[in-house]
Amino acid sequence: MDLSFDCIVAGSGHAGSCAALSAIDAGCKRVLVIEKGPPEWVGGNGYFTAGAHRTVHGGLQDLLPIVRNATAEVASTTDMDPYSAEEFTADIMRLGNNQSDPTIVRAVVDGSRDAIGWLAERVHIPFIFSFHRQAYLVNGRHKFWGGMVLSVEDGGKGLIAAHQQALEKAGVTVWYDTPAVELKLDHGHISGVVVIRNGERLQLSAPAVVLACGGFESSVDLRAKYLGSDWERAKVRGTPYNTGDGLSLAHSIGGQLAGDFAHCHSTCWDANAPADRGDRVLSNQFTKSGYPLGLMLNTQGRRFVDEGQDFRNYTYAKFGREILRQPGGYAFQVWDARASGWLRMEEYGDDVVDKVSAASVTELAEKLQAKGLEDADAFIETVAAYNRTVTAFDEEHPSVKWDPAVKDGLSTQSTRESLKLPKSNWALPLDKPPFLAVKVACGITFTFGGLAIDPDTAAVISEKTGQAIPGLFCAGELVGGVFYGNYPGGSGLTAGAVFGRKAGRGAARVMRS
Incomplete structure (x- = not known):
């Protein structure tokens, strides 16, 4: 040879x-x-x-x-x-x-x-x-x-x-x-x-x-x-x-x-994905990049990132790290019916991810307890507080309209009521049933x-x-x-x-x- x-x-x-x-x-x-x-x-x-x-x-x-x-x-x-x-x-x-x-x-x-x-x-x-x-x-x-x-x-x-x-x-x-x-x-x-x-x-x-x-x-x-x-x-x-x-x-x-x-490059990844390797069939479909359209909450029922800080292109490679820092190393992405229709089927199809649906936020929190949510009351209050601030912003800025293709400025921050951790763009109320949640972890891509x-x-x-x-x-x-x-x-x-x-x-x- x-x-x-x-x-x-x-x-x-x-x-x-x-x-x-x-x-x-x-x-x-x-x-x-x-x-x-x-x-x-x-x-x-x-x-x-x-x-x-x-x-x-x-x-x-x-x-x-x-x-x-x-x-x-x-x-x-x-x-x-x-x-x-x-x-x-x-x-x-x-x-x-x-x-x-x-x-x-x-x-x-x-x-x-x-x-x-x-x-x-x-x-x-x-x-x-x-x-x-x-x-x-x-x-x-x-x-x-x-x-x-x-x-x-x-x-x-x-x-x-x-x-x-x-x-x-x-x-x-x-x-x-x-x-x-x-x-x-x-x-x-x-x-x-x-x-x-x-x-x-x-x-x-x-x-x-x-x-x-x-x-x-x-x-x-x-x-x-x-x-x-x-x-x-x-x-x-x-x-x-x-x-x-x-x-x-x-x-x-x-x-x-x-x-x-x-x-490293890390991202929101399906919590049920294999631990030590990718799946050659589903491949990138385990990515869960729909968080700018909704909220991410940890096991304590608290938000931990500004989901609307920037376009997904500029945040997804670091948000996996933030999920890893949460108790248990996982979190929940949450949407209502107003936003869930915009999710990519490649990532959120019924045959791709385990989804939890409910007719109310309270019911959703109860169901998520079986998936690892530890504080259902905090989860419910976090969503309620978010909705109050979104409503306050909307009343103060009626001309600002939701647009997922631009940084629309639709946020949780107004002179009347604001969140300590804002959602800076795409902040729609999360109040229209049915509600949807998926469990996500940290997926490491490359160092x-x-x-x-x-x-x-x-x-x-x-x-x-x-x-x-x-x-x-x-x-x-x-x-x-x-x-x-x-x-x-x-x-x-x-x-x-x-x-x-x-x-x-x-x-x-x-x-x-």
Whole structure:
């Protein structure tokens, strides 16, 4: 068996696939993708996403040529504002409390639109406008909100399927059940990687290695070490194979760690979902993102976040953390009949989630006691107090109308009566039966801490020299410095494509030299 390659990529997900294809395009002939998991777990965390990609764009006409679900008639009833580089940058920096590495952020933003075009043309990713997740039909028009407009047919499943077809067509070899256990150096330059394959330790030769094997979110021990002991009970949203291997491999040869190791992308997740891995069938349907339309209450019957603080795109990646902090590590999302009709069936269908319905708030509280609600009286009073403040605001501001496609300012705060913890937007009364509740937990998606890279080449930086380690590259969740504390939805996949392409091109340059 010939164990020599031009480039080896660790990780079969979105970023790794982009790196492998980019390496082929840039001149590499023998490219190998090694995947720690079995074939049925191909795709890493990308498989479990909704396929959302955030990108700079010039509005509807700019993106129409690359999407598959916008007929001329649909386009004529669609409102889509342009999304500038300044807005994209500001969103990442604002949500990261200005701690994100500005050079890394700039690379993501500036490379976003070109990466989307490449994915559509080169990989044949079946992009669609995300009408089902990012737009509301208001007065007969589809109104997009929150800066993100692109998704993929069949979500992450469609994304990874397209990558698999492209890799096969390009002649990229993929080995499954093949964890990388050691990086090899020759005079300070990457010379290959040691793997375990069929129980045998093999040394593979390559002048360039791309680490795209995810963060450490699937490791209970590393979650406890970096995020805190509470995170041992978080539910893993995606692959069980992202256990921090890339971090340890790179750090063992002097790779520099970077970014926010104290936080991660976490979200409202079905409390009945598997604990240590995602479901390959239901996948992203376990997400429970309808909280801006209602309320979230903990086991003590108290609210603990401002559900209307911002668009879901800008809050869902941090609200999972807030749920984890509650007694028992779970909470209840609650709506009345006025709002429940706006919930996405993909997430709240009868065949997806265990729902509790009742004819009154009192009955709902009583039923939720069997699901873990400890203080029914407090639950009832919390809803009543919320309704009083919403009514007071409405009487004081009769011209403010509910609109889910904008931050409408419909809140709980008036001069007459207010809540200590407000609901800042979309605050409709919760008083129209039937009432609906679902139990949610914290689902961990990916970790923010990773490796330091050169933003221009995606080369891993040496902790000792501050320079690139020759032949070692990084892409995907393993890149440190992009996100701190929170992130704008859809920017993870985009970053994976941007740095995956840079890593592949860098690997080809090393191979040629």
